[in-house]
Amino acid sequence: xxxxxxxxxxxxxxxxxxxxxxxxxxxxxxxxxxxxxxxxxxxxxxxxxxxxxxxxxxxxxxxxxxxxxxxxxxxxxxxxxxxxxxxxxxxxxxxxxxxxxxxxxxxxxxxxxxxxxxxxxxxxxxxxxxxxxxxx
Numbered sequence: 001x002x003x004x005x006x007x008x009x010x011x012x013x014x015x016x017x018x019x020x021x022x023x024x025x026x027x028x029x030x031x032x033x034x035x036x037x038x039x040x041x042x043x044x045x046x047x048x049x050x051x052x053x054x055x056x057x058x059x060x061x062x063x064x065x066x067x068x069x070x071x072x073x074x075x076x077x078x079x080x081x082x083x084x085x086x087x088x089x090x091x092x093x094x095x096x097x098x099x100x101x102x103x104x105x106x107x108x109x110x111x112x113x114x115x116x117x118x119x120x121x122x123x124x125x126x127x128x129x130x131x132x133x134x135x136x
Contacts, residue, residue, distance in 0.1 A: 048085075052104055056112045056132035063116060064130040073127060077120050086116060096120070111135045 051059035071080045077098065081088055086100035097119040104112055113133045119126040 048102075048104060051114060052106050052112075055106055056110075056114075056134035059112065059114050060130040060132040063114060064128060067116065067128045067130070071125055071128070073125055075125050076123050077118060077125050078123065080118065080125065086114070091120065097126075106134075 051062065054062055067080065071077075081098065081100075086102040088098050088100040091097055097117055100116045100118065102114045104114070106112055111134070113135075115131050115133075117129045117131075119128070
């Protein structure tokens, strides 16, 4: 066995071939990692981030438009409540609908309470009203 074969683990290769292969493999890995790191920067804004940028009045209007489009009157209320992401209180004898709320801070660090009132008859949606209160 020659010195080249011994250094390559017994394989009949020329001196330095394994080193060049390792360097090439490392370079390919570095290119793939850099591409993934640079290409992965596009993050989709969450609904909360979108509402934060809109401010109180814009957030309330955007929430109402989104809910009215996705859950028109007559649709079941359960999917809306499961996907809403707000803290919701069920109907009571005094209140015939669901009251939902979410508190967050805007980009200017202003505190906002986003509310949605969902009028229901049984398990069906009758209407949706939204409002937002902002505090400094």
